[in-house]
Amino acid sequence: MQQCETCGNQYDKPMQITIDNQQHFFDSFECAIQALAPKCSHCSCRILGHGTEAEGKFYCCAHCAAADGHDEIIDRT
Numbered sequence: 001m002q003q004c005e006t007c008g009n010q011y012d013k014p015m016q017i018t019i020d021n022q023q024h025f026f027d028s029f030e031c032a033i034q035a036l037a038p039k040c041s042h043c044s045c046r047i048l049g050h051g052t053e054a055e056g057k058f059y060c061c062a063h064c065a066a067a068d069g070h071d072e073i074i075d076r077t
Contacts, residue, residue: 006031042068 002014004027011027017036018024026032037046041057042064052059052073059065065073 004028004031006035040064 001010001012002016002025003010004014005024006026009027014025014027015029015032016023016025017032019036024032024035026035033046033048037048038051038058039045040047040051040060042059045060047058047060049060052062052065054065054068054070054073057068059068059070059073062073062075
């Protein structure tokens with residue numbers, strides 16, 4: 001059995017995710033998201049969709065980017 005790297009649960013059917021040739025094992029999508037999804041530089045929520053980037057920082061939406069001074073970023077309408 002493989003151990004989930006987020007919660008430590010021993011699970012007989014783990015999901016394996018490979019990033020840059022590094023293997024990660026999780027027992028749920030929730031644990032994978034907590035370990036691998038980037039955080040918004042403004043509000044710290046996990047970015048699960050497209051998000052946006054400005055000056056090397058990631059944001060969940062244009063509102064958060066604007067709050068950090070990046071008014072040029074707009075959400076699609």
